[in-house]
Amino acid sequence: MEGQITTFLTFQKEDAEQAMNFYVELFSNSKIIDLQRWGKEGPAKEGTIMLATFSLNGKLFKCSDSPPVHDWDFTPAVSNYVECTDENELQRLFANLSENGAVMLPPDNYGWSQKFAFVQDRFGVSWQLNLQ
Structure with missing residues (x-):
């Protein structure tokens, strides 16, 4: 089934919208598809993201602002791998x-490609950037 697996990002500092907007502006062919916010009666701060769907260069992502703060957060062990088209894009x-x-x-x-970089962004999400 196509589209069955989507990356889901759980933000715990009420910054899901800021992160999503940053990513959508950074990657070409990207857009916000759907956005649902927590209301007054919700368990999270009113106006924060209950569920958002967006695409980064055609790949689907979902995110939310988690009402409870968990003992876990993002880890570099799970990252987004980006094949860059040229060195300018990677830089x-x-x-x-x-x-x-x-x-x-x-x-x-x-040793495994022309150029490679591994970073964790200001939101804690990890990215591997590769140039074959």
Whole structure:
């Protein structure tokens, strides 16, 4: 069944909308598809994201602002892998995603591709950027 698996991002600092907008602006062919907000009667802060669906370069994602704060958060063990079309794209994505985030591996040739970088963005989401 096509479309059966979608990446879901659970945000715990009421920043799901900020992250989603950042990603949609950063990647081409991206858009917000659906957005549902928590109301006055909901368990989360009114106006935060109950459920949003968006696409990044055609790949579907969902996200929410979680009402409870969990003992877990994002981990670099699960990341988004991006095949970059050229070095300029890799450098642009690296600069934007690593700003106020963390660099696990700076852009370099590590032996498996022309250039590769691994970053965690300011929201805690990890990204592997690859240039074949």
